[in-house]
Amino acid sequence: MTAEHLTPEDRQSPDSLSPPDRESPDSLASPDRESPDSLAAAVLARLRTAFPRAGVSLRTNPGPAVQHSLLVSPADLCDVCRFLRDTPDLAFDFLSNVSGVDWPDPSKADAVAAPADEQGTPAAAAGFLEVIYHLYSTRRRIGPLVLRVRTADRLSGVQIPSVVAVFRSAEFQEREIFDLYGVEFTGHPDLRRILMWDEFQDHPMRKDYVAPDDYEYEPTPHAAVLEKAQRHYVQP
């Protein structure tokens, strides 16, 4: 055991998370920390300076949670994530959650995440799949910064760049969204089904998924065995 290891006596020692520490100026000074509602807007201003041509727009959340979000174009997603992670005064180093959402009716998507300014174009006429990222900063202790990315449609244009190269925590979560929603994460190191079995065909979390009448529809030897049995035993 080294001196660094924990011992029961550690419970007497001070730690680094006492409440005053949260106000310490070095790690936490930022204007947006005062009002979490404006976090998305503050980050958007930074992104507009850093990536003048990037497709990023603010989406307002009409609900009481006021967690506004940033709609990012798929092409810019990885650059935006890397910028958010590596810029010292942003330091969004922790990707907490990745959610997939299916929007067969795009007007519903715009109702939940309403375009905030003239640059926010309304959603396309066809439905799409959406991936929502919740980012936090462990150093500055702020968040969540909500990013949303939309696919072109729900059929063939379901590609979104993978952020695993920036945030490793997305690895299994992207696999889950690929499995349950059918979003193809380009550049993912190991994109396979994760919860459903490999032979499964559909994406069960989609809104138009129809559950089968017969749940024993995965390929099993039963049909072949039955057929053989019928050949063996003459039916009365």
Place this chain on the structure above:
Amino acid sequence: MISDPATSLTSAVLAPAVDDDQLLHVSLGPQHPSTHGVFRMNVVLDGETVVRLKPVFGYLHRNHEKIAEGTSYLASMPYTDRLDYICPLSNNWAYARAVEKLAGIEVPERAEFIRVILAELTRLINHTAFAGFILGDMGAWGSALMYAFREREKILDLFEELTGARMMANFMRFGGCRNDLPDGWSAKVSKLVDEYGPFLDEMEKFLVGNEILLSRTLNVGSLPKEVLINGGITGPMLRAAGVPYDIRKVDPYGIYERFDFRIPLGATGDCYDRIMIRFLEMRESLKILHQALDQLPDGSFIHPKAKIRNFKPPLGEAYARIEGPKGELGFHLISDGSTRPYRYRIRPPSFINLTLIEDMCLGLDLADVVVILGSIDIVLGEVDR
């Protein structure tokens, strides 16, 4: 493909396919007792050294999220008990908090106190059971788990008196709790809390100097903190590596700001520190329980205007998280204004804490895999959902 050092050290996800007749492919699980349920790891061994490890999920998958999207908000509450079935009351709280955020519901003070008491008791259960389980993983079958479960049983008796169920509590409601504390209940909790410290002393004494425990856990499975943060690791795993991140402090919810408690931090992040940090956290939980029981106010246990039937949150979305015993437990809800959630997503700590299991195990022996998996502390009801 991944060239960024922050995301991965040695991930064999990227290694060329292992194709060597001398390597041994072992399917560890899904029925192996040390996999804590139906979890499988496809391990490739060179001699006894792990050269590749692929977790396989889904044996307990029932698509809880899909079921929740087809039913009312409240009807998912009993289902959250079944996520991490060691800690149902924490799951209840996380879900209730997300819905309260989504709909802007206030929680009365007494309900917040009841929630804190229940969540910290749940943390005691989880960490105590963890100590028993991990000793079982190291071959100490029975004894440690017996002492751990003896204490757990005392807390479950209290839960049964309060909620009617030992484990599947279904106790939290949007805006409060289902019922008030029975007469004399908090006195019983006080007695239990007073007796818990000596039990922890005893348990610690068994473990800390134990030579087998030391040789199995010291310097096993540690990773740099930057990699852990990037890999989404939360909870005691992260703090054992020295990252000061506990949601009760950094993003306070409920009434945790009122209590005086510390966040123990480790330095090495190996399996030994992961065990010790849980003991230290239990001491802090006892502190919180003492304060909460002393200050427990009178009042309503649920918001008087909380709506139970035909509950429709306004249009919008919310992500809320709590510091569960296993790590950050979050719920992401999207409401389209109807009685059913349009999207119901769980951020399960057990599942995401497994992201780096391969990185932790590479180059170690097969026996270490079992200890590392035990130290991550997973529950398959939450991993597979």
